[in-house]
Amino acid sequence: MNILEIKNLVKVFGGLKAVNNITFNVKKGEILGLIGPNGSGKTTIFNCINNFFPITSGDILFKGKSIKGLKTNKICRLGIGRTFQIVKPLSKMTVLENVMASSFCHMQSIKEARSHAIETLIFCDLITQKDKLAKSLPIGGRKRLEIARSLATKPELLLLDETAAGLNPTELNKAVDLINKIRDRGISILIVEHIMKIIMNISDRICAINFGKMITQAAPNEVANHPEVIKAYLGGQNASG
Amino acid sequence: MLNSYIFSKILKQNIKTKLFIFLIFIFFPFIVNNSYYQHLMILVMMWIVIGSGWNVIAGYTGQVSFGDAAFFGTGAYTAGLLSHQLNISPWWGMAFGGITAMVIALPFGWICFRLKGAYFALATLALNEVMRHVATLWESLTDGMVGILIMQSFVSKIPYYYIALSLAVFSVFSVSYIMNTKWGYYFVSIREDQDAAESLGINTHLYKMISLNIAAFLTGMAGALYMNYMGFIDPEVVFSLHDISIMAILVGIVGGVGTIYGPVVGAFVMVAVQEIIRTGFFGILQEVARLIEIEFIDTIIKYIMQAHVMVFGILVVLVILYLPNGIVGDYGKIKQIFSKK
Numbered sequence: 001m002n003i004l005e006i007k008n009l010v011k012v013f014g015g016l017k018a019v020n021n022i023t024f025n026v027k028k029g030e031i032l033g034l035i036g037p038n039g040s041g042k043t044t045i046f047n048c049i050n051n052f053f054p055i056t057s058g059d060i061l062f063k064g065k066s067i068k069g070l071k072t073n074k075i076c077r078l079g080i081g082r083t084f085q086i087v088k089p090l091s092k093m094t095v096l097e098n099v100m101a102s103s104f105c106h107m108q109s110i111k112e113a114r115s116h117a118i119e120t121l122i123f124c125d126l127i128t129q130k131d132k133l134a135k136s137l138p139i140g141g142r143k144r145l146e147i148a149r150s151l152a153t154k155p156e157l158l159l160l161d162e163t164a165a166g167l168n169p170t171e172l173n174k175a176v177d178l179i180n181k182i183r184d185r186g187i188s189i190l191i192v193e194h195i196m197k198i199i200m201n202i203s204d205r206i207c208a209i210n211f212g213k214m215i216t217q218a219a220p221n222e223v224a225n226h227p228e229v230i231k232a233y234l235g236g237q238n239a240s241g
Numbered sequence: 242m243l244n245s246y247i248f249s250k251i252l253k254q255n256i257k258t259k260l261f262i263f264l265i266f267i268f269f270p271f272i273v274n275n276s277y278y279q280h281l282m283i284l285v286m287m288w289i290v291i292g293s294g295w296n297v298i299a300g301y302t303g304q305v306s307f308g309d310a311a312f313f314g315t316g317a318y319t320a321g322l323l324s325h326q327l328n329i330s331p332w333w334g335m336a337f338g339g340i341t342a343m344v345i346a347l348p349f350g351w352i353c354f355r356l357k358g359a360y361f362a363l364a365t366l367a368l369n370e371v372m373r374h375v376a377t378l379w380e381s382l383t384d385g386m387v388g389i390l391i392m393q394s395f396v397s398k399i400p401y402y403y404i405a406l407s408l409a410v411f412s413v414f415s416v417s418y419i420m421n422t423k424w425g426y427y428f429v430s431i432r433e434d435q436d437a438a439e440s441l442g443i444n445t446h447l448y449k450m451i452s453l454n455i456a457a458f459l460t461g462m463a464g465a466l467y468m469n470y471m472g473f474i475d476p477e478v479v480f481s482l483h484d485i486s487i488m489a490i491l492v493g494i495v496g497g498v499g500t501i502y503g504p505v506v507g508a509f510v511m512v513a514v515q516e517i518i519r520t521g522f523f524g525i526l527q528e529v530a531r532l533i534e535i536e537f538i539d540t541i542i543k544y545i546m547q548a549h550v551m552v553f554g555i556l557v558v559l560v561i562l563y564l565p566n567g568i569v570g571d572y573g574k575i576k577q578i579f580s581k582k
Contacts, residue, residue, distance in 0.1 A: 090429070108423060113426075150440075
């Protein structure tokens, strides 16, 4: 069953086609990787899914229903959580307050929200930092906080935007563990990542895009050996030579 | 939320001090019989209400408002017109003043919350001026620049004091209650990062509206109190940009933006500052001018007394430079400075 279906998505900024006729599906319970060189439109696709940018044409179906044109907060309430590539912690609030604020998405009372937030923080291994200000966390912590915050909204589909960028090797392993743990909870994941080691290991399938166009979508090892993907990443001459 | 943490902890630790302060407020009119100081205390209470309102929308939600006078004046005119046009007791205005201010805030917020940051602040500034012109030009309803004069209900200041005090207590407690609910967390989230808040399932437009309406309601009630207490209003007074809107911002900033007790401290400081400048350091400046007998200095001192708005400006610069989180927010810092000496 497809939890998310992107159909002929087009997003135009002025004369630039940032996303050009992209079609792909995210199956329930899978991790779908989205790769492509810088500026190929990955984050734009995310911004189109949760309607930060209104889409030019095409359609986005979540659990079989179109979410085109719905407000960002409504899309989150339906069950699509997202993290930001450039982390956006609520800096003057503590880590716990950050997660509580998003826990209120599906609950009303402070008590419920607090206990749910604490659960989420334990799950994300951030509980020891709970009383620190969000801005005082190192980058690794902030990326985890991003994930914790969007998990607290009880998503069925999680959009992870470069959650591993800028992490050291220990943190990377922890991040991979966390993503696998999230998948084991039954949450489908659409992940954008530049670190090939990670994305090749955790993804069930990978979509490669370049200049807003889909190059290929297949299993990780097939994508890695696809001539056009190599060309996009390494440049034409190197690939042929 | 967090800035008030230290301060509220101190208050909690020190139950005796808290009780003492509370008792002073309760028995103030009996301790101090001088009606001038009673008048000042009533103003302080009124500013606590307005400051708390401003603090909700600007301090907690981060949508800086330059137009509190729009709500203040609407509240005042509601009370005034109820009595003037319909012969209903102006005290009804205390309830309706807040509601009519919300009636103004609703469409305004719905339209203008599409703007962010400084652009929203400019819109509130415009609202301020629009309301002032409406009150001035709609003479058939408001009598324009003539203003509205009503009979005051009490000769003594004591009843007004207690009404103002209860209103101030109500506003401080309701704001602190709201800030400890879902709404409070949402407001602060919107202040910290609106895009993140939106993507975390917070309907930012709706919650900004709620926040603005809370502010409008409190400010409107304060306006109605002003009408009842002063007995006279005109558009220049209640829709005044510098005496109401800017003063509200100062009460918030000086006391501490985004703190529960900030507006309380700010109201005391600002009313004192305003009064000190207005009276020329309680007449000392005039005395000096009289002694020196130089016309030039005499003139300067007169200008200083009229220029309390300029002093406000200098005060803002100083506060932002040295106490960016206000007196309550930087309480720890102030304590440090004094304990060193």
